[in-house]
Amino acid sequence: MDPTLAGALATLxxxxxxxxxxxLLNRQLHGQQLRLTREQHKTExxxxxxxxxxxxxxGYTDRSFxxxxxHLGGFSDDELRKILVRAGAIRTYREDGSEWWRLLSRMDEYIESKTG
Structure with a gap:
């Protein structure tokens, strides 16, 4: 075998x-960093x-604030609203002025229950 070719193959x-x-090392490091970040923000x-x-x-598409x-004590009103938005919820108000929340992913189900 040509020494130049052998050197090129060895380099490759x-x-x-x-x-x-x-x-593999970067993948493992990324997984560890993700677990560490989740642990640091576990409460949220x-x-x-x-x-x-x-x-x-x-049974319920909507829940009152x-x-x-x-059930989610320990958070201020604004913190809880941010958590609900991060969870994928939207806020609505009823005629009496009360605040209600529902998941955006359940909007079709809510509309179906109102029309059906």
């Missing part, structure tokens, strides 16, 4: 192996998950 093989190792993630749980209940506030 070294680059491929080095690139693969670098990719869990609050969003809880809000989605209450707003996904089969007071009910959500009762």
């Amino acid at each position: 093989l070294g680059a491929v192996v080095g690139g693969a190792i670098s990719y 993630y869990m609050a969003e998950e809880t809000a989605r749980h209450f707003l996904s209940h089969k 007071e009910v959500l506030q009762k």
Whole structure:
């Protein structure tokens, strides 16, 4: 085998192996950073998950702000509203002026229940 060709193949093989190792290490590092970030912001993630749980209940498309506030204690009104928006909820007001929230993903279900 030609020494020039052997050198080129060895260089190519070294680059491929080095690139693969670098990719795997960066992937592992990214996963660790993601887990660390989730752990640091666990309160917000869990609050969003809880809000989605209450707003996904089969029997109710809407929940009053007071009910959500009762079950998601420890947040100011504005913080709770931000959590609800991050969870994918939209705010509506009833005729009596009360504040209600529903998941945007359940809008079709809400419209169907009002027309049906």
